Structures are given as structure tokens and as C-alpha cells.
Amino acid sequence: MLQARALEYSYRQAGQVQPVLKGVSLQLQAGEKVALVGSSGSGKSTLLNLLGGLERPAAGDIHLDGHLFSALEEPGLTVFRRAHIGFIYQQFNLIPTLSVAENICLPLELLGVPQAVQQQQLAEWLDAVQLAGRGPDFPDQLSGGEQQRVAIARALIHAPRLVLADEPTGNLDLQTGERVLTLLFDLAQARAQTLLVVTHSQVVAERAGRQLCLQDGVLLASGSGVW
Numbered sequence: 001m002l003q004a005r006a007l008e009y010s011y012r013q014a015g016q017v018q019p020v021l022k023g024v025s026l027q028l029q030a031g032e033k034v035a036l037v038g039s040s041g042s043g044k045s046t047l048l049n050l051l052g053g054l055e056r057p058a059a060g061d062i063h064l065d066g067h068l069f070s071a072l073e074e075p076g077l078t079v080f081r082r083a084h085i086g087f088i089y090q091q092f093n094l095i096p097t098l099s100v101a102e103n104i105c106l107p108l109e110l111l112g113v114p115q116a117v118q119q120q121q122l123a124e125w126l127d128a129v130q131l132a133g134r135g136p137d138f139p140d141q142l143s144g145g146e147q148q149r150v151a152i153a154r155a156l157i158h159a160p161r162l163v164l165a166d167e168p169t170g171n172l173d174l175q176t177g178e179r180v181l182t183l184l185f186d187l188a189q190a191r192a193q194t195l196l197v198v199t200h201s202q203v204v205a206e207r208a209g210r211q212l213c214l215q216d217g218v219l220l221a222s223g224s225g226v227w
């Protein structure tokens with residue numbers, strides 16, 4: 001469902017070009033769960049940002065379900081991304097001035113989904129991430145694990161085909177991280193969604209069906225896990 005071919009990306013710093021991705025190609029099958037590992041600075045977040053349409057590759061292309069996603073221009077790119085991709089970040093990235101309910105419904109709001117449908121979906125998702133009754137609360141009233149569960153509901157509520165998670169448990173203690181991750185995998189699995197998770201955790205990486213390793217801007221495949 002996702003095909004990336006020969007992706008290249010560089011940052012320019014103080015007049016110097018710093019290559020970060022040096023011809024990265026990868027394919028994700030529909031419903032697959034894949035872990036992306038690699039040392040700090042190897043380009044994992046950069047790759048996720050390209051796959052999620054937050055940055056543009058300098059070279060190469062990305063197809064998502066047959067659409068040449070990397071060639072889309074604004075505003076079409078944003079519209080496509082909102083409909084088909086869910087993002088989860090290490091820092092949760094909830095909007096502090098919106099309630100839990102409003103944060104979770106944001107993708108539906110942006111897609112113009114009617115309020116009645118939003119409320120019905122919201123109730124289901126609050127249950128799914130074990131936050132029933134917390135809808136009126138604000139992010140700063142929640143623990144880290146609870147905030148990340150809100151972020152998961154927000155990333156999945158509009159049923160995106162592709163879910164990209166950049167170290168979703170990096171800011172959580174080990175036990176909370178494990179629980180949040182299990183929830184993310186279970187929810188994505190139940191909905192046959194494709195999931196690509198960046199992680200430093202070997203435990204997380206082993207849960208995925210397949211592991212990819214970025215090393216200095218080059219992608220290496222490694223053994224399959226147990227998930």
C-alpha cells in the first residue's frame with residue numbers, strides 16, 4: 001500500500017549540504033506492522049516526515065495506494081494527508097487549549113464530518129483508549145500515558161490507511177510505554193491499518209512483523225519479529 005523509491009533528503013546548514021537520506025526505498029503491505037530502528041541521527045524522523053507528507057523528498061517518489069503522493073501540491077497534499085495518514089509523536093503534540101474530546105475529534109472536524117457522527121465516534125474512541133469520562137478534561141490534567149492514548153485516538157479516529165508513529169513511547173516509563181504500545185498495535189490490527197513505528201526499544205521492535213534499520217541514511221532490513 002506504501003511504496004517509497006530512492007528517497008533522498010538533505011538539510012542545509014551554514015551553507016553546507018548535509019545528506020540525511022541517501023536513496024531509501026521501502027514497501028509496506030496493507031495491514032503490515034513494521035518497526036523502524038536506527039541510532040540517533042540516522043534519519044528516522046526525517047523518513048517518517050517524508051512518508052507522512054510533512055516534508056518533500058529532494059529526489060525519489062512515494063506512492064500511497066496507487067496515488068503518487070509525493071507529487072501532490074498544496075492544498076491537495078494537506079487534504080490527502082488528513083484523509084489517509086495518522087501521525088503519533090513522541091511529545092504527544094496535543095493542542096493544550098482544546099479539551100480531550102476536541103483533540104480527538106480534530107481530524108473529523110477538519111474533514112467536515114457532521115457533529116452527530118463526531119460525537120458517536122468520540123464515545124467509541126474514548127472507550128477504546130480507556131478514557132471514558134475524560135472528554136471534558138484538558139491535556140495538562142492528564143498523565144503522559146493518558147495524553148499518548150488521546151494522541152492515538154486522534155491519529156486513528158478518521159480511519160487512516162497508514163499510521164506513522166515516531167517513538168510513541170519515548171516519553172513514557174517502561175510499563176506505561178508497553179501498555180500504550182500494545183493498545184496501538186491492537187487498535188491498528190483490529191482495523192487492518194498499516195503501521196510504521198520508530199522506536200529505540202528492542203521490545204517494541206520485536207512486536208512488529210518486520211524490522212527496518214536506518215544506518216547513516218541507508219535502509220537495511222533485519223529479521224522478522226514475533227507480532
Ligand SMILES: Nc1ncnc2c1ncn2[C@@H]1O[C@H](COP(=O)(O)OP(=O)(O)OP(=O)(O)O)[C@@H](O)[C@H]1O
Pocket residue numbers: 011012013018020038039040041042043044045046047
Ligand atoms: N531542521 C534540521 N536542520 C538541520 N539538520 C537537521 C534538522 N533536522 C534533523 N537534522 C539532521 O538530520 C539528521 C537526521 O535527523 P533525524 O531527526 O531524522 O534523526 P533520527 O534518526 O530521528 O534521530 P533520533 O533517534 O535522535 O530522533 C541528524 O544528523 C540531524 O542533525
Ligand SMILES: [Mg+2]
Pocket residue numbers: 044045046166
Ligand atoms: Mg527522531
